[in-house]
Amino acid sequence: MEIVGAIDAEGRCAHWHSALDVVANKCATCDTWFACAWCHPADHAFGQMPLDEPAVMCGVCGHQMTFHEYGTECPSCGAPFNPGCTTHAEMYFQV
Numbered sequence: 001m002e003i004v005g006a007i008d009a010e011g012r013c014a015h016w017h018s019a020l021d022v023v024a025n026k027c028a029t030c031d032t033w034f035a036c037a038w039c040h041p042a043d044h045a046f047g048q049m050p051l052d053e054p055a056v057m058c059g060v061c062g063h064q065m066t067f068h069e070y071g072t073e074c075p076s077c078g079a080p081f082n083p084g085c086t087t088h089a090e091m092y093f094q095v
Helices: 083-092
Strands: 025-029 032-034 056-058
Touching: none
Parallel strands: none
Antiparallel strands: 025 032, 025 056
């Protein structure tokens, strides 16, 4: 699945590219996966996803998860996620 803005196969982007930055977020407005909100085009706002719909994707294995399933690592492959991403929840989810 394509991750818009990604600069590598695991979904890192020009804005976030540490070893732990392997999460893609889905925009509710355009139904597209983005490496981060800053990679999203400016023609519309990044639409916040409902908490009970798949909105996060692991860039390592492609596993999709809801807000409640998303944590410090991928529940499918165990890839660790950047713990700092939790501070951006209001950008991506209807919290």
